[in-house]
Amino acid sequence: QSALTQPPSASGSLGQSVTISCSGTSSDVGGYNSVTWYQQYPGQAPKLLIYEVNKRPSGVPDRVSGSKSGNTASLTVSGLQADDEGDYYCSSYAGRNNFVVFGGGTKLTVL
Amino acid sequence: QVTLRESGPGLVKRTQTLTVTCTFSGFSLTSSNRMCVSWIRQPPGKALEWLGLVDWDDDKYFNPSLRTRLTISKDTSKNQVVLTMTDMDPADTATYYCARGGVFDGNTYYYAWDYWGQGTLVTVSS
Numbered sequence: 515q516s517a518l519t520q521p522p523s524a525s526g527s528l529g530q531s532v533t534i535s536c537s538g539t540s541s542d543v544g545g546y547n548s549v550t551w552y553q554q555y556p557g558q559a560p561k562l563l564i565y566e567v568n569k570r571p572s573g574v575p576d577r578v579s580g581s582k583s584g585n586t587a588s589l590t591v592s593g594l595q596a597d598d599e600g601d602y603y604c605s606s607y608a609g610r611n612n613f614v615v616f617g618g619g620t621k622l623t624v625l
Numbered sequence: 626q627v628t629l630r631e632s633g634p635g636l637v638k639r640t641q642t643l644t645v646t647c648t649f650s651g652f653s654l655t656s657s658n659r660m661c662v663s664w665i666r667q668p669p670g671k672a673l674e675w676l677g678l679v680d681w682d683d684d685k686y687f688n689p690s691l692r693t694r695l696t697i698s699k700d701t702s703k704n705q706v707v708l709t710m711t712d713m714d715p716a717d718t719a720t721y722y723c724a725r726g727g728v729f730d731g732n733t734y735y736y737a738w739d740y741w742g743q744g745t746l747v748t749v750s751s
Binding site: 516552560569571605611614617619 | 672678686729734735737741743
């Protein structure tokens with residue numbers, strides 16, 4: 515059982531927006547501005563999309579955004595494209611004892 | 626160009642010790658770089674799980690639920706990081722990844738990984 519809670523699935527139509535939530539506690543998501551999001555295609559390694567809640571590495575389009583409110587972080591993908599389909603994972607720094615915890619992943623389907 | 630590549634045995638037997646090597650290029654784990662390498666695993670069809678990391682100063686952090694079974698070492702001359710996990714069980718069957726701590730705006734982020742290896746599948750037989 516993962517430390518962070520994500521919905522197992524999400525979906526949206528081409529061109530629309532979808533938001534994926536990531537719920538934790540004050541010991542992880544709520545306690546630090548260190549939420550990270552990854553996208554993973556089947557059989558491939560994860561790809562970093564967002565770090566520090568809402569920062570995008572170079573190469574990640576600005577239609578991908580992150581936010582946080584209290585103990586819940588969110589990833590929003592706007593203008594959905596076919597290649598946005600995949601699994602999305604959140605993670606958070608959780609202090610020096612636990613260090614990093616993950617969510618269970620969300621499978622995004624583009625309709 | 627940053628690359629990481631994991632190499633492992635593919636198959637281990639229950640109770641044996643697993644050794645997986647991460648060979649990387651494009652960066653180094655020396656004091657001048659202040660970088661780190663993490664290990665993450667993913668059982669088939671399941672979520673990611675962080676295992677541990679080693680940084681440029683040879684500081685190490687481990688997943689507390691696996692701490693007693695894990696060792697991580699680095700060889701800066703070979704640009705390698707080695708993960709060992711003792712007392713393997715079929716539940717440890719997973720793809721094992723190594724990944725670099727993200728470098729953005731001159732800072733290294735230990736808990737956000739920008740480059741990953743392709744992963745190596747380790748199957749534990751009973």
